[in-house]
Amino acid sequence: MQVVRSLARLTRPILTFQRTKATISNEDHKLRQFIIYHHVERIYTDLKELGYRDNDPLKLADLTTLDQWHYNGTEPVDAAIKLLGIREGARVLDVGSGIGGPSRYLAHKAKCHVTASELLPDNHRVGQDLTSRCGMTGSVKHMCGDITTTKLGKEEFDHVVSFQAVYYVEDKLRLFRHLSNSLKPGGTIYFEEFCRLKDIKNSEEQAALDFFLLCLNTLPTHRDYKTMLEKAGFDVTVQDISDSYREFTHQRWKKWVEQRDRSVRLYGEDMVNSWLKLYVTARNLCNEFGLMGGGRFVARKA
Template sequence: MASLFPPGLAEARLHRYLVHWNRDPTQVREIDRDAITTPTEEERKARQAKFDQIGQDYYDVVTPMYEQGWGQRFHFTPLTPNCTLEESHEHYTRSLASMAGLKPGMRVIDIGCGIGGPARDMARITGAHITGVTNSAWHVQRGNQLSKDEGLQDKVQLVRANFLTLPFPDESFDAAYGIEALCYAPDPTELYQEIKRVLKPGAPFTFADWVMTEKFNEENEEHRKVRSWIEFGNGLTRMATVEEKRDGLKKVGFEVLGEENMAYRSAPVPWWYAPAGSIWSAWKIPGWAGFWRVFTMSPIFHALFVRPLYHLLVFLGVEKKELLAELDLMWYCCRSAGIGGRLDIFTPMYVFTCRKPSGGKDGEKGRFASGKGV
């Protein structure tokens, strides 16, 4: 696993990520399981204050593994009957593009674009010009090079920015969308206000996001544990509920045109079959490549091959102890989502379709009104 990292981005970056979560800041070679399972509210609030840095440190650690294991799209998809995993991804992207109202020539902002896989898909499908925003310098460098390699440099551009302080003037974009990224903002309302500011009046805003569903119970210890695992395993500092997302949109004045948990569209198997490593479900999905991906994530494969091999390498001194922590981090990343999906207390695909009112400016402008940027 460590070999997937560019030079200098392995152990040091893992240490930088774990220091945000471990209660002993000098112990960053392994995961503090108690701290990530039962965090105090004070600890969660302290992390929320530095969510941008935590997100950067997280993706510096995991991006190479994501890209090797799952390609250029760092998001889930509902399964489409009789389709391969790749075909399901394409179907899902086309559905989101249609819901988002993207058209040729539009100037569109992708909030939390990763290395730009979905942005390039959207540009090819719709003919729109996509500006992707990410807080990772590595994502920008890698993503813009991939766009150039695919001949899409004139259609897709990635820029580095904190999405709470977007470096664009008021009313710059014809549309906005996000795919499993807006959840990184601990306060949804603050983010929605900033997105509204850069949209033209009447512009559509559509996003699929990670949320705790209506079935999540804050008083349930098991539910809180799973939420904490999801947060740690995915670099999140506060998982919001569906209700909080909905209320935030209405508070800042977006018109909510529709909402749907698109995870329920998945068939013939639930969306969480992959992060759960369910090889029995994977048999039902056409395509050997998709099956192999799930097989390498399965508990059986890890118990019989991956963990014994990694422990042996560390024991022999061939690899450092951090390799085991990286493996555990990926366990929390995948399994927590799988457990949350199985319990139906979590979904990564809750979609809101919104629109900025077409009337006059109503308070969303401010930072650029006097010519001042960020």
């Protein structure tokens, strides 16, 4: 009962949103920016908890438990390897690679060459450092910049993967056409993404979605994504994985609340409260509101 009371107590203040016509409050905007741009150093705290010192060589098996910052760990990466048929020596582009977790795991598991493309300089810097400390600079190459304008080369890659990064891109059709140009004939794309499951019913749902998206774009449905991929010249299959997103967002929220004292010790109270606000929002969107779910998209260049 004490845990339940604590969960309820921590949820109530986190759920407060200030909504205007097409924006979120300055406070929430700053909070979201804080989460995006300043959580990257957390990985070094986590590594110290495992006994690593600064600049120590890293075991990939240890790092993989910490650097998969998308939903469901390495499972989506394994699915990409299987569904795309990624083979040894293949050239793969990872769009929105973060600190490089999926890229390193993919390169190791499939023995392929991965280009890790990331927008944020801090994520890029940390990703390069971790890849170097794993001794993987020969199989994982990092690049930083806007993927929609980066010169990728014509028919450069066999495959493209992305894990919860496409939704940050405002002009998604432009992105898919750009990626199509970079793929060899018959090349494939695998990505997992947040999808809108229904129309927005009220201001509370709208405010939560605005906060989650930072009001930079709308959230497409499964059908919207499929249509855009087809317009970009792909044959597409879609799998609704919303059940796994509901389970993940609920369990993540519960774990963070139950382990709050430990997290505050490691990361500080302000950071933990920031993460919790985002995690509560994601849980509500996927569970209480039923507004958001997940999609697994596999597309082949026609």
